[in-house]
Amino acid sequence: TDTRCLDTNPMTWHLAIVNRIGINKISLVMDASAGPEVWNYPVTGYDYNYFDPKTFVPTHSLKKALRAVSALPNDRFRKHRSPKTAYIVGVVMDTFHPALTQPTRGNTNHIVTSKKSFVYDLELDSAYNVVGGEWYSDETPDFIWSFASGSKAGTREDLTLQNGGYAWSAQQPIDEAIASAA
Numbered sequence: 001t002d003t004r005c006l007d008t009n010p011m012t013w014h015l016a017i018v019n020r021i022g023i024n025k026i027s028l029v030m031d032a033s034a035g036p037e038v039w040n041y042p043v044t045g046y047d048y049n050y051f052d053p054k055t056f057v058p059t060h061s062l063k064k065a066l067r068a069v070s071a072l073p074n075d076r077f078r079k080h081r082s083p084k085t086a087y088i089v090g091v092v093m094d095t096f097h098p099a100l101t102q103p104t105r106g107n108t109n110h111i112v113t114s115k116k117s118f119v120y121d122l123e124l125d126s127a128y129n130v131v132g133g134e135w136y137s138d139e140t141p142d143f144i145w146s147f148a149s150g151s152k153a154g155t156r157e158d159l160t161l162q163n164g165g166y167a168w169s170a171q172q173p174i175d176e177a178i179a180s181a182a
Contacts, residue, residue, distance in 0.1 A: 007143065008141050008142065008143055008144055009132070010118075010132075010134060010135055011130050011131070012144075013120070013144065014091065017095070021043060021045065026146070027042050027044060028042070028043055028145065029041065029043070029146065029147075030043055030142075030144045031141060031144075032097070032116055032139075032141060032142075033142060034140045034141070035142075041097035041114075041116075044096050044097055044113065046094065046095045048091050048093040049092050050062055050064070050090060050092075051091070052067055053065075053067050053089065054067050054071060056090070058092070065089045065090060066088075066089050068087055069081065069085050069123075077121075077134040081132060082123050082125075082131040084123075084131045084132075085124070085125065086125050087123075087126075088122070089121060089122050090119070090120075091120055091122060092118075093118050093119075093120075094117050095115070095117075096113045096115055097116065098111055098112070098113060099112040099114040118137055118139070119136040119137040120133050120134060120136055120137070120140075121133055121134055121136065
C-alpha cells in the first residue's frame with residue numbers, strides 16, 4: 001500500500017543493470033512482468049537513451065536531457081520525489097534476454113534474443129548522484145535477483161542421485177547404473 005515500495009524502483013533497476021552488466025560483466029535475472037505470474041529471464045545486455053522529461057525529446061546526451069526539478073511545475077510524480085532531487089532525466093532502456101523458442105536439434109550456436117523496453121526517469125541530486133526515480137511504463141521489472149559466483153543450477157533429481165550414493169559428475173557421461181534406473 002506504500003507507493004514508495006511498488007516493485008523495483010527505477011533507481012535500483014538502473015544502477016543494478018549499469019553496474020552489474022555494464023561495469024562488472026555479471027548478469028542478473030529479472031522477473032519481466034509486474035503481474036502475479038513470475039517470468040524470470042537472465043538479462044544478457046542492455047541499451048538506453050535519454051529524453052527530456054518536460055518535452056519528451058529523445059537524445060543520446062545526458063546534459064541535453066537533464067531538467068531542473070524546478071522547471072517541472074506539473075510533475076505528476078512530485079509527491080513521490082526524493083527531497084534531494086535537483087534534476088530529472090528520462091530514460092528508455094532496452095534489455096535483452098534469451099527468447100522462448102521451440103527446442104531444435106543440432107543448432108547449439110545460435111541464441112535467439114528478445115527485447116523488453118522500460119521507460120522511467122531518474123532523480124539526481126545537485127552533485128548528479130542518482131537518488132530516486134519513477135516509472136512511466138506500465139510494464140516494469142517486478143524484481144531482480146542474482147546468485148553466488150560459482151553456483152550451479154540443480155534439480156531434485158541431482159540431489160536424489162547424490163543422496164542415493166551415485167558418484168556422478170555432470171562433466172562425465174552418465175553412469176550405466178543411473179541410466180538403467182532412469
